[in-house]
Structures are given as structure tokens and as C-alpha cells.
Amino acid sequence: MIPFQFRLERRLDRKWWHSVLTPLLSVLAALAAGAVFLAIEGLNPIRVYLDLFEVSFTDKFGITDSLTVAVPLILTGLAAAVAFRMNLFNIGAEGQLYLGAIFGSWAGLQFADGLPTIVGVGLVLLAGAVGGAFWALPAAFFKAYFGTSEIITTLMLTFIGLFFMRYLIFGSKSFWRDPDSANFPQGKKVPESARFELWGNTRLHWGLIFALAVVVAVWVLIRYTSIGFDMNVVGSSHASAQYAGIPVRRTVMFALLMSGALGGLAGATEVAGRAYALDPNGLQLGLGFTGIVVASLARYNPFAIVLVAVFLGGLRNAGIALQGLPGERVPVEVSLMLQGAILLFAIGGEIFSHNRLSLVRTTKAVAT
Amino acid sequence: MTASPAGPGSDHPGRPAAIAAVQVTKRFPGVLANDKVDFHVDVGEVHTILGENGAGKSTLAAMLCGLYQPDEGQIFLSGAPVRLRSPREGLAKGIGMVHQHFRLVERFTVAENVVLGDPQQARFIKATEVEARVGEIGERFGLPINPRARIADLTVGQRQRVEIVKMLYRGADVLLLDEPTAVLTPNEVDALFQTVEAMTAEGKAIVFISHKLGEVMAVSDRVTVMRAGAVTGEVATADTSQRHLAELMVGRPVEVETRRGQSPSDVALSVQGLDVVEDGQKVVDGLDLEVRRGEIVGIAGVAGNGQRPLARAIAGMIKPSAGSVSICGKDVTAKGTKAARKAGLAFVPEDRLGTGLVPGLSLTDNMLLTRKRGFFVNRSEARAEVETAIVDYEIKTPSTEAQARLLSGGNSQKVLLARELANLGTPDGPQVVVVSSPTRGLDIGAAEFVRGLLHEARERGAAVLIISEDLEEVRSLSDRMAVLYRGRVAVEGPTDQLSIEQIGLAMAGVAEEGAA
Numbered sequence: 114m115i116p117f118q119f120r121l122e123r124r125l126d127r128k129w130w131h132s133v134l135t136p137l138l139s140v141l142a143a144l145a146a147g148a149v150f151l152a153i154e155g156l157n158p159i160r161v162y163l164d165l166f167e168v169s170f171t172d173k174f175g176i177t178d179s180l181t182v183a184v185p186l187i188l189t190g191l192a193a194a195v196a197f198r199m200n201l202f203n204i205g206a207e208g209q210l211y212l213g214a215i216f217g218s219w220a221g222l223q224f225a226d227g228l229p230t231i232v233g234v235g236l237v238l239l240a241g242a243v244g245g246a247f248w249a250l251p252a253a254f255f256k257a258y259f260g261t262s263e264i265i266t267t268l269m270l271t272f273i274g275l276f277f278m279r280y281l282i283f284g285s286k287s288f289w290r291d292p293d294s295a296n297f298p299q300g301k302k303v304p305e306s307a308r309f310e311l312w313g314n315t316r317l318h319w320g321l322i323f324a325l326a327v328v329v330a331v332w333v334l335i336r337y338t339s340i341g342f343d344m345n346v347v348g349s350s351h352a353s354a355q356y357a358g359i360p361v362r363r364t365v366m367f368a369l370l371m372s373g374a375l376g377g378l379a380g381a382t383e384v385a386g387r388a389y390a391l392d393p394n395g396l397q398l399g400l401g402f403t404g405i406v407v408a409s410l411a412r413y414n415p416f417a418i419v420l421v422a423v424f425l426g427g428l429r430n431a432g433i434a435l436q437g438l439p440g441e442r443v444p445v446e447v448s449l450m451l452q453g454a455i456l457l458f459a460i461g462g463e464i465f466s467h468n469r470l471s472l473v474r475t476t477k478a479v480a481t
Numbered sequence: 482m483t484a485s486p487a488g489p490g491s492d493h494p495g496r497p498a499a500i501a502a503v504q505v506t507k508r509f510p511g512v513l514a515n516d517k518v519d520f521h522v523d524v525g526e527v528h529t530i531l532g533e534n535g536a537g538k539s540t541l542a543a544m545l546c547g548l549y550q551p552d553e554g555q556i557f558l559s560g561a562p563v564r565l566r567s568p569r570e571g572l573a574k575g576i577g578m579v580h581q582h583f584r585l586v587e588r589f590t591v592a593e594n595v596v597l598g599d600p601q602q603a604r605f606i607k608a609t610e611v612e613a614r615v616g617e618i619g620e621r622f623g624l625p626i627n628p629r630a631r632i633a634d635l636t637v638g639q640r641q642r643v644e645i646v647k648m649l650y651r652g653a654d655v656l657l658l659d660e661p662t663a664v665l666t667p668n669e670v671d672a673l674f675q676t677v678e679a680m681t682a683e684g685k686a687i688v689f690i691s692h693k694l695g696e697v698m699a700v701s702d703r704v705t706v707m708r709a710g711a712v713t714g715e716v717a718t719a720d721t722s723q724r725h726l727a728e729l730m731v732g733r734p735v736e737v738e739t740r741r742g743q744s745p746s747d748v749a750l751s752v753q754g755l756d757v758v759e760d761g762q763k764v765v766d767g768l769d770l771e772v773r774r775g776e777i778v779g780i781a782g783v784a785g786n787g788q789r790p791l792a793r794a795i796a797g798m799i800k801p802s803a804g805s806v807s808i809c810g811k812d813v814t815a816k817g818t819k820a821a822r823k824a825g826l827a828f829v830p831e832d833r834l835g836t837g838l839v840p841g842l843s844l845t846d847n848m849l850l851t852r853k854r855g856f857f858v859n860r861s862e863a864r865a866e867v868e869t870a871i872v873d874y875e876i877k878t879p880s881t882e883a884q885a886r887l888l889s890g891g892n893s894q895k896v897l898l899a900r901e902l903a904n905l906g907t908p909d910g911p912q913v914v915v916v917s918s919p920t921r922g923l924d925i926g927a928a929e930f931v932r933g934l935l936h937e938a939r940e941r942g943a944a945v946l947i948i949s950e951d952l953e954e955v956r957s958l959s960d961r962m963a964v965l966y967r968g969r970v971a972v973e974g975p976t977d978q979l980s981i982e983q984i985g986l987a988m989a990g991v992a993e994e995g996a997a
């Protein structure tokens with residue numbers, strides 16, 4: 114018999130800095146793991162990481178591009194966090210984002226012409242939120258009233274949403290499709306009044322401020338309102354909620370619809386801030402799925418979500434930019450691989466920050 | 482160390498203890514469950530391990546039977562050091578344990594369960610032989626049991642007998658009984674004690690585990706008292722008293738409580754013809770109950786006879802299928818927990834953490850759980866309330882913002898009571914107080930405190946209903962009591978006029994309708 118064995122023991126002395134250190138260390142570990150693969154590719158990992166940082170976080174256009182990608186990630190991160198913290202695993206922010214884009218672009222095309230920008234954009238956002246919530250509704254209803262796994266339903270709805278969006282542009286002469294794009298189908302452009310204003314000559318738009326406002330609103334709602342309180346109770350114990358007379362089903366529905374609405378808002382900000390049309394190829398970027406990574410790394414904290422979204426936004430942005438850089442030819446997959454590695458290490462880090470690994474002796478001399 | 486060739490710690494020089502633990506230590510993450518514990522039981526004796534919940538009794542027993550291995554220290558069997566790698570190995574060496582939770586296969590018969598998993602059993606088993614031996618063992622040790630009965634049809638007390646028979650059948654000479662009386666009616670307890678006597682008469686060594694002082698005095702020859710993982714004393718029963726044992730258990734002198742007389746006034750809680758159906762079964766069956774202001778009424782009964790659904794129906798957590806509940810004259814039947822609360826109810830449910838308290842929320846938020854909240858949550862008042870409660874109730878917590886899950890059982894019960902009994906005696910405060918198992922799992926100090934609170938509630942004119950499976954708890958607290966059996970009141974009356982025999986028979990379902 115082996116005289117030693119490893120054992121995980123629950124840490125009882127978790128300090129506050131564990132929750133900061135863990136994500137940081139996970140990121141470092143992921144970079145280290147990524148370095149191995151880069152080296153295999155024949156690239157110099159340090160060089161690539163420095164380029165990565167330089168491209169995304171040093172000059173004005175790099176930073177603003179990273180922030181532009183961060184906008185939808187903040188919203189999909191919130192979408193995941195709002196649900197996940199209640200153990201409701203809405204993994205369908207991706208599909209809710211598509212529906213948000215469909216509803217949002219419809220509102221922009223239909224109503225925005227001639228309206229003041231603030232109203233036009235407002236309508237796009239409102240419609241986007243409704244679209245996202247609408248796409249979460251079946252999952253929310255079946256979860257609340259029949260206990261159907263929301264993981265399955267939200268994922269399936271994501272694919273339906275994806276194909277529906279693609280059909281609207283590539284498969285039919287729908288309201289959304291630009292009639293002048295017969296050979297190369299495209300979405301109809303929304304009017305100026307349905308677009309976020311850009312910041313100077315950058316691609317960054319006012320959607321960032323909007324997303325930050327949503328962060329604060331979500332934080333206030335969860336922390337300071339009664340419905341947020343109810344969500345916290347239901348998230349921790351259904352029996353307690355029932356005991357306190359808090360309607361469990363209604364609260365579950367509300368949380369999932371809110372999560373869906375946030376995913377929908379991400380789609381609407383993409384329409385109003387970047388794509389300006391229902392653009393299936395330009396929207397199908399996995400922003401919704403990345404939101405899950407954002408929320409997990411941020412431990413569902415709304416403010417941490419902003420930081421993580423900016424970081425992952427930069428990583429994505431650099432992935433694309435590096436590919437075009439002369440010389441090294443870093444594959445775009447590098448940034449996606451790193452993103453995945455970060456999530457894996459974050460989950461692993463979580464286990465070690467909650468538990469202590471110890472080596473224990475299993476055999477012992479008979480003491481007489 | 483203390484080991485001599487004759488074996489450690491025997492009380493009879495020259496004769497080794499049947500089983501002994503010398504300086505055993507067992508650690509669990511963050512807990513020192515057993516700290517250098519010495520324990521032994523001699524042939525033909527009953528040695529009790531006494532201690533409060535969490536003292537480490539079950540852990541010690543688990544090491545004696547091979548379920549756990551000690552981190553340090555040594556187990557001796559008849560004077561020789563042994564290493565027991567599993568309960569099976571323990572049993573092969575003659576050590577049998579009856580756990581707090583039984584390990585029987587419900588669909589099998591008694592005889593089948595007895596031979597199930599027995600390594601010494603021949604491959605082909607003659608049923609009649611097994612049945613005959615089971616019958617014979619039953620007779621010898623006062624464990625009447627039908628070998629052909631299915632476990633599913635047996636009462637809890639009968640199942641326990643099967644477990645004991647199973648151990649005896651496999652030749653156990655040392656029997657470890659982990660809190661065997663917790664699930665028994667008083668009459669079944671008496672029968673168990675006779676079995677214990679029969680076993681010791683045949684030279685078995687019995688390790689009896691309990692936290693009930695009365696039983697311990699009645700059944701054991703010696704007592705080892707544990708507190709927080711360590712042995713605080715070992716005494717012969719003949720040389721000690723309940724008070725002394727209690728002091729060893731708690732670590733300080735214990736008050737003896739007094740019951741004060743009170744004249745109850747008008748009916749504040751009235752339950753009439755209540756039926757509750759769960760999974761197609763009538764778990765509460767035409768139950769009538771009245772509790773007046775200024776009295777404590779206790780509901781006793783073996784677990785699973787309708788206590789839980791009764792409490793939950795009164796609190797509005799479940800809908801009864803018939804009958805009515807009214808609180809301070811208001812009909813609150815099936816109107817939900819908020820309506821019941823508004824009418825004047827305070828309810829302390831049986832599961833404190835997870836129902837009464839939200840594990841993942843702070844104490845402040847838990848204080849708000851049953852309070853009226855506006856659109857925005859105002860925490861400052863609740864926080865002040867928690868701060869006051871921490872001082873008044875001596876709650877041990879890192880802060881008002883600590884999660885409820887971090888509190889021990891006693892402390893979470895105190896938080897719950899502080900919330901539910903707030904404003905007691907004022908028109909805004911609770912008029913009817915329903916508490917399930919008020920002192921279960923509490924150490925003696927905290928239990929005393931909780932009893933004091935319930936008495937105070939009565940003094941201040943509240944109608945108090947206590948629902949508990951612990952008969953002693955009900956008897957010591959209540960002015961009137963009722964025994965539930967299969968969802969009905971089997972016997973009812975002033976507590977001091979019901980004899981323990983009457984209560985025991987009612988709990989076992991023998992007596993029909995008492996003086997209801």
C-alpha cells in the first residue's frame with residue numbers, strides 16, 4: 114500500500130484576498146499553459162504576450178477597440194451572473210443576444226427614422242431587452258412550473274435563435290434584409306437616429322456608458338430592492354422562501370427573464386453601436402458564451418464583471434489584430450484557446466482556494 | 482504507553498477489557514473530533530459514552546468498530562492491539578455496531594437481512610435454518626421478531642431489533658449502540674434495556690451511546706463523559722448523580738429549572754378537523770387542537786406521525802385538505818405564511834438553517850426575512866436588531882454580516898428565536914408561538930436559555946405550541962400535552978396528569994382515543 118495519499122480539505126480560514134488572488138493566479142496559469150502551445154507552434158510566447166498587451170492596451174485605438182468588445186461582454190456577463198448566482202444556469206445568452214438584435218434592429222428600422230437619437234436608440238434597446246426576455250420565457254416558464262432543466266432549454270433555444278436570425282437574412286426576403294443585396298445578402302442598415310454616437314474617430318460608442326449604467330442598476334436591484342432580496346433568498350433556499358411567503362416560481366421566472374433581457378440588451382447594443390444592421394456573421398461571435406466566462410471569473414460581482422470584460426475584450430481584440438500583424442502570423446485561435454484555458458484554471462483555482470491540499474500518512478506503526 | 486500485557490485500562494486486574502481505545506485521536510477538516518480519548522468496556526458490562534451533540538461519541542464508536550481508523554492511538558481487542566480496516570473486519574473479530582441510521586434493505590425479510598453480506602455465510606442458505614436461529618436469538622435476548630416479516634412493514638423499534646439480531650447472529654461479542662433510544666417510545670426503551678441486560682448476562686460487552694442522563698443512569702455500569710472531543714470524566718454509575726454527569730457534559734454547574742403556575746385565558750390558536758394529505762396519505766387526520774394565551778401546549782409522538790405537516794399547515798406553508806386553522810380569531814386556513822404571520826403567528830420550523838434561516842444570507846438579511854419590506858430594503862433597523870440580539874442572546878458570530886450558515890446549531894436557533902420573538906408581549910408582537918423541536922441539537926446551556934424564552938413568551942400572554950419528538954422536552958416544558966399517532970391525537974391532558982405508561986402506549990398506537 115502507498116503510505117501517503119492526497120486529500121482535499123475544506124479551508125476554514127478563507128481570507129478576502131483569496132477571492133482576488135484566485136482569478137489573477139488562474140490567468141497567470143492559463144498564460145503559462147498557453148505558452149507551451151505557442152512554443153510548439155514555433156512562436157516565442159513572451160513575444161506574443163507582449164504583442165497581445167501592446168495591441169490591446171497601449172495605444173488609443175487598441176484601448177478603444179478593446180472597450181468596444183467589452184460592451185456586449187459586460188451585458189452578457191451580467192446576464193449569466195444574475196441567473197448563475199441563483200443557481201439558474203441560463204447558458205443561452207448567446208441566443209438571447211440574437212433575439213435582442215432581431216427585435217432591436219426591427220424597432221430601429223420601423224420607428225427610429227426622424228426621431229431624436231436618444232429616443233431612437235432607446236427604442237432599439239427596449240426592444241432588444243424585450244426580445245431577449247421573450248427568448249428566455251419558455252425556459253423560465255418550464256423551469257419555474259415544471260422544473261425542466263434550463264441548461265437544456267436555453268441551449269436549444271440558442272440554436273433556434275441562431276438559425277432564425279440566419280434565415281431572416283440569408284434564407285428569406287424578410288423585413289430585415291437589405292433589398293439591394295441580392296447576391297450578397299445583408300441586413301438593412303438602421304437609421305442614424307438608431308445608432309450610438311461614436312467617440313471621436315474611434316470605434317468606441319456610448320453603449321459603454323449605457324452598459325456601465327446597467328451594471329449599477331443591476332447592483333442596486335440585487336442589493337437594495339425587495340425583489341433583489343427575494344432573488345437572494347430563492348437562490349439560497351427554496352424552503353426558506355416558502356417559509357417567508359416569497360413566491361418561488363415568480364421569482365425564478367423574474368430572474369431568468371431579467372437574465373434574458375440583459376442578453377437581449379447585448380444584442381441591441383451591438384446593433385446600435387457596431388453592426389448597425391441585423392448582421393448574422395458579425396453577431397455570431399460567441400459573445401453570449403463568453404459572458405459565462407466573464408461572470409465566472411468575476412465571481413458574479415457586477416463591478417468585477419466590468420474589469421473581466423475589458424480584459425477578455427482586449428484578448429479577443431488582440432487575437433484578431435495579431436493575425437494581421439506582419440511577421441509572426443499568430444493564429445486567431447490563440448486568443449480563444451487562452452480564453453478557454455483561463456476558464457478552466459479559474460474553476461480549478463476556485464477548488465484550491467476553497468480547499469487545502471494535504472498529504473496524509475495512511476499507515477502507521479502499531480504503537481504499544 | 483499505558484498498555485500492559487493484560488491489556489489497557491481494565492477494571493479487573495488480570496482480565497483484559499473486551500475492547501479498549503488508548504489515546505485515540507481523530508481529526509476532520511477543522512474539527513478535532515476525538516482528542517486523545519481513552520475508553521474501554523469490560524466483558525459483561527454496559528459502558529456508556531455520554532456527551533452532547535458533536536461531542537465526538539459517534540466518531541469514537543466508528544473507530545471502535547472499524548468504520549474509521551484513528552489518526553493516532555491504538556485500539557485493543559481483549560488486550561491485543563488490532564487494526565480494523567473496515568466494519569466487516571470489525572465484525573469478523575466480534576465487534577458489531579448498530580448505527581443511528583439503520584442499514585437494512587426494506588424489501589427483504591428479516592432473515593434475509595440478517596444473512597445479507599455475511600462473509601461467513603455459506604453460498605447456499607437454508608432459509609428455515611436461518612429463520613430458526615433468528616427466532617432462537619430473539620428468544621434468548623428478548624428480541625421478539627418474526628423472521629419472515631418484511632422490513633418495510635416493521636416499525637422503527639422493530640427494525641432496531643433486527644439490527645441487533647443481525648449483529649448477534651454474526652457472533653458479535655461487543656455491541657456498540659449509537660443513540661438507540663432516540664427513535665423509541667418509552668416502552669420500547671424499557672424493552673431495549675431488558676435486552677441489554679440479557680446480553681450482558683451472557684457475557685457480551687455493550688457500548689451504549691446517549692445524551693440523555695436518565696437513561697444513562699438506568700442502564701449503565703460505567704460512564705465516560707465527552708465534551709468537544711475530549712474525555713471529561715469516567716465514573717461508575719453507582720458513584721455519580723445526574724447533576725454531576727450534567728456538569729461533566731457542560732463543563733459548569735447546571736440550573737435545575739422550576740415550572741411556574743399560570744392561568745391560561747382565551748383561545749389564541751384553534752385548529753379544527755384538520756386533514757393534511759401528502760403523497761396520497763392522510764398524514765394529519767381530523768385533528769382538533771386549542772392553545773390558550775398563557776399556556777404551553779406540547780405535541781409529542783414518534784417521528785413521522787404528523788408533527789411536521791401539522792406545524793406547516795398551521796404556519797400556512799401547506800394547504801390542508803379539510804378543516805380550519807384560526808389565529809387570534811382570524812381564519813388563516815390555506816392563506817399562506819404571510820397571512821398567518823399577520824394574524825399574530827411566530828413560527829420556528831424544525832429545519833433552522835435552510836427553512837427558518839437562509840444559509841447564504843447575512844444575519845441582518847435573515848432578520849428581515851419575515852419582516853415587511855418596501856420596494857427598497859432598509860437594513861439599518863435590522864442590523865441594529867441583530868446587534869441587540871447578539872448581546873441579549875449571547876450569539877457567537879463574527880459580525881452582523883456573517884452568513885447564517887457559519888453559525889453553529891445553537892447560535893442559529895437563537896437568531897431564529899430573536900427574530901420570531903421580537904416585540905413579544907406587545908400588540909405588534911407574536912400572539913401565537915409555534916416552535917418545532919426547540920432545543921434539539923443545543924448544548925445544555927443554550928437549551929436552558931431557549932426554555933427560558935418560551936416560558937417568558939407564556940408569561941407575556943402568548944399561546945405557545947411546542948412540537949417535538951423528544952418526549953422529555955415536551956414533558957418538561959408544557960402545561961398540557963397531546964400525543965400524536967398517525968396524524969391523530971391519541972391521548973391528551975395536563976402534562977402532570979399523564980403517566981409515562983399512558984404516553985408510551987399512546988405513542989406506540991396501543992391506546993385508542995384518550996380523554997380528548
Ligand SMILES: Nc1ncnc2c1ncn2[C@@H]1O[C@H](COP(=O)(O)OP(=O)(O)O)[C@@H](O)[C@H]1O
Nearest residue numbers: 509510512514533534535536537538539540541
Ligand atoms: N465524516 C465527518 N467529516 C467531518 N466532520 C465530521 C465527520 N463526522 C463527524 N464530524 C465532526 O466531528 C465532531 C464530532 O461528531 P460526532 O462524533 O458525530 O459527535 P456525536 O456523535 O457526539 O454527536 C462534530 O463536530 C462533527 O461535525
Ligand SMILES: [Mg+2]
Nearest residue numbers: 538539540581
Ligand atoms: Mg452521533
